[in-house]
Amino acid sequence: MIAALLVMIGISLLLGAVLGFSAIKFHVEGNPLVEKIDAVLPQTQCGQCGYPGCKPYAEAIAKGEADINLCPPGGEEGIRKLAELLGVDFKPFGEGAGPKAKSVAFIDENICIGCTLCLQACPVDAIVGAAKQMHTIIASECTGCELCLAPCPVDCISMHTIPQYIGNWKWQYPTHSIVQVTAR
Amino acid sequence: MRQLFKFHGGVHAETHKAESTRTPIAQCAIPSKLVIPLHQHVGNRAVPTVQVGERVLKGQIIGRPEGRLSSAVHASTSGTVSAIDMQTVAHFSGLPDLCVTIIPDGNDEWIPHSGVDYKQTPHTELRHRLREAGIVGLGGAVFPSDMKSYSNKHKIKTLVLNGAECEPYITCDDLLMRERAADILHGAEVLRELLYAEEVLIGIEDNKPEAIAAMQQAVNDDRHARMEVIAVPTLYPGGGAKQLIRVLTGIEVAAGVRSTEMGVQCFNVATAWCAWRAITYGEPLLARIVTVTGNVERAQNYEVLLGTPVDELVVQAGSKPDTYKHIMGGPMMGVDLPSGAVGVTKATNCIIEASPAMFPPPQPAMPCIRCARCADVCPAELQPQDLYWFAKSDNFGKTQEFSLFDCIECGACAYVCPSHIPLVQYYRYAKNEIWQREKEQQAAELARERHEYRQFRIEREKQEKAERLAQKEKAALAAKPPAATPLPVAADQNADPNNTLQMRVDTDIARSNMQMRIDAATARAKEQAAAAQPKNTVALTPQQQAEIAEIEARRAKFHANASHSGADDESSKQ
Numbered sequence: 001m002i003a004a005l006l007v008m009i010g011i012s013l014l015l016g017a018v019l020g021f022s023a024i025k026f027h028v029e030g031n032p033l034v035e036k037i038d039a040v041l042p043q044t045q046c047g048q049c050g051y052p053g054c055k056p057y058a059e060a061i062a063k064g065e066a067d068i069n070l071c072p073p074g075g076e077e078g079i080r081k082l083a084e085l086l087g088v089d090f091k092p093f094g095e096g097a098g099p100k101a102k103s104v105a106f107i108d109e110n111i112c113i114g115c116t117l118c119l120q121a122c123p124v125d126a127i128v129g130a131a132k133q134m135h136t137i138i139a140s141e142c143t144g145c146e147l148c149l150a151p152c153p154v155d156c157i158s159m160h161t162i163p164q165y166i167g168n169w170k171w172q173y174p175t176h177s178i179v180q181v182t183a184r
Numbered sequence: 185m186r187q188l189f190k191f192h193g194g195v196h197a198e199t200h201k202a203e204s205t206r207t208p209i210a211q212c213a214i215p216s217k218l219v220i221p222l223h224q225h226v227g228n229r230a231v232p233t234v235q236v237g238e239r240v241l242k243g244q245i246i247g248r249p250e251g252r253l254s255s256a257v258h259a260s261t262s263g264t265v266s267a268i269d270m271q272t273v274a275h276f277s278g279l280p281d282l283c284v285t286i287i288p289d290g291n292d293e294w295i296p297h298s299g300v301d302y303k304q305t306p307h308t309e310l311r312h313r314l315r316e317a318g319i320v321g322l323g324g325a326v327f328p329s330d331m332k333s334y335s336n337k338h339k340i341k342t343l344v345l346n347g348a349e350c351e352p353y354i355t356c357d358d359l360l361m362r363e364r365a366a367d368i369l370h371g372a373e374v375l376r377e378l379l380y381a382e383e384v385l386i387g388i389e390d391n392k393p394e395a396i397a398a399m400q401q402a403v404n405d406d407r408h409a410r411m412e413v414i415a416v417p418t419l420y421p422g423g424g425a426k427q428l429i430r431v432l433t434g435i436e437v438a439a440g441v442r443s444t445e446m447g448v449q450c451f452n453v454a455t456a457w458c459a460w461r462a463i464t465y466g467e468p469l470l471a472r473i474v475t476v477t478g479n480v481e482r483a484q485n486y487e488v489l490l491g492t493p494v495d496e497l498v499v500q501a502g503s504k505p506d507t508y509k510h511i512m513g514g515p516m517m518g519v520d521l522p523s524g525a526v527g528v529t530k531a532t533n534c535i536i537e538a539s540p541a542m543f544p545p546p547q548p549a550m551p552c553i554r555c556a557r558c559a560d561v562c563p564a565e566l567q568p569q570d571l572y573w574f575a576k577s578d579n580f581g582k583t584q585e586f587s588l589f590d591c592i593e594c595g596a597c598a599y600v601c602p603s604h605i606p607l608v609q610y611y612r613y614a615k616n617e618i619w620q621r622e623k624e625q626q627a628a629e630l631a632r633e634r635h636e637y638r639q640f641r642i643e644r645e646k647q648e649k650a651e652r653l654a655q656k657e658k659a660a661l662a663a664k665p666p667a668a669t670p671l672p673v674a675a676d677q678n679a680d681p682n683n684t685l686q687m688r689v690d691t692d693i694a695r696s697n698m699q700m701r702i703d704a705a706t707a708r709a710k711e712q713a714a715a716a717q718p719k720n721t722v723a724l725t726p727q728q729q730a731e732i733a734e735i736e737a738r739r740a741k742f743h744a745n746a747s748h749s750g751a752d753d754e755s756s757k758q
Binding site for chain 1: 273276612620630
């Protein structure tokens, strides 16, 4: 009887030790779910979700504090992906919120006074310039977040929609015109 | 007799080749204008090197190749450049692209040019000549030939010359082989030399007996060694590079593998001919053979200057009035041209004039009945019905699992589909969407990296600032003891009011010293600013100078306004 008890206690202590050891040894830093959510987000860092960047929004979603339909640049497909990842229902965008056409910022260099305010606002360092020097946008790095528009004291930044040209044209989903058929 | 192999599937479409092979190749007259797109090849768009109003000679480079994968573009005849702008080009989208428009002067005056003997010339120079001559694959893929004629990485054993021309209606390669067989074979020798290939296999579909005979005759006449003309069975798409290689050599080029890795390289016969002209005579690619057929009076092959508007070409063949669209290429893989004003490009092997009777508008698509006829004919051994299913439901991951990117878009599946489903369109849609997503993913990755680095940088700057402050404080503390030593004395004399006065005088002196130093520094800075000349104002155009003057004037006005209002402020204060 006592021997059996001792054996059971021994086994439980041993297994406990193994579990405790592996918990330390294979400890995962941070919440892996945040990384997965962050990978789905479009990384525009625009703050339209109400959080200061994509990572904070991902953290908020992971904690269950934020809804999944707050990211307009991700589009409906982004919401679908998040819904699938988190195992929740798809939720459409709220009133007035929704994806816009992709665009890049443009600085009118005749008006720019070189104040560097937009440089400080750009989340991805896509604006080149220095104090009292002309600023310009690196179009290929610009995420179109519009965060540089507000701080500009002379309103010289505008958003330009990326036009369609042969290089970015793509095949559309095949659609067929409906043909009227005479009734028999 | 060589043993031939088979590829999976294929269709026997009506060939319609007899109409345009009755007469020899005709010269297309110099048109009233040439619209030459600067992006006629795979890779980067050529950069225009001419200006509007400039006179150009036949063979002059008007677009210089940009980057590694690119090709030159030339003026097809002498004349004057009338525009360099966005014009509609032969593309599925119907969108405009950068074109050079030339008004020919009718003299057809050549730029001085000369060729080399390919046996005496280093390979690097030969490849450079191909690039500068704008030689690209004329079978329709328009891949720059200089990039295809390397053999340093993989040992090329076999050079396959593609004269299969499997697509219905097209006969340009057929006629070229009949009339210019000797030069095609010379070109093949140049390419063999560049690739260090041992044997040359020329594959021609057996519905072109005249071409086969002409090529065989040329091989015998010029005693080409290890060169073989092989008749391959007529079966669409037997002219696809992978399919022809399979038929001739039995080598199956695996997915995601280039044929060069298996020791085979494939060139079109017309490419070989142009390469020969470019190397031996220094003639760049200025014209190509185009089949004009379909709803025309005289279906025929024409040697057409690149850039000739399609409208002016089809008039010569007698396009009938009930033509409702032009198809560039064949009926299986061709492009419906957005307008007749587009110029002939290096990819234009055929123009089919379509009448409603010959090419009725596509019938409405009906549901897939899963008959799997498409799977029977797919030359890439795919499951088109599954690909369609997944592409239709935007399940792009699954399409990739089912090897969507091995699809060569030959259209055999859509040809046999009893439900008239535009299958190829679905595959193109899915491919484009996948590429788009990959691009977006890369952009997001880049943005994330830059954002994280920015945050790291801001954090680091903050830390450095804090450290600097801490050090300053430390230094101030360290400097204090010597300053503190007189303090006890001062404290001792604090009782004496005179000494307090003395201290105040001391601080006053220190303050005025500081002021003097500040003034001196300001004066120095002003001097430096006056001495420094802006460096970017040398050699400006009058237009730029005018602009600067205008800006200066505006600035002066602002200054005047500012000082004026400043004066107002001061006066109001007083």
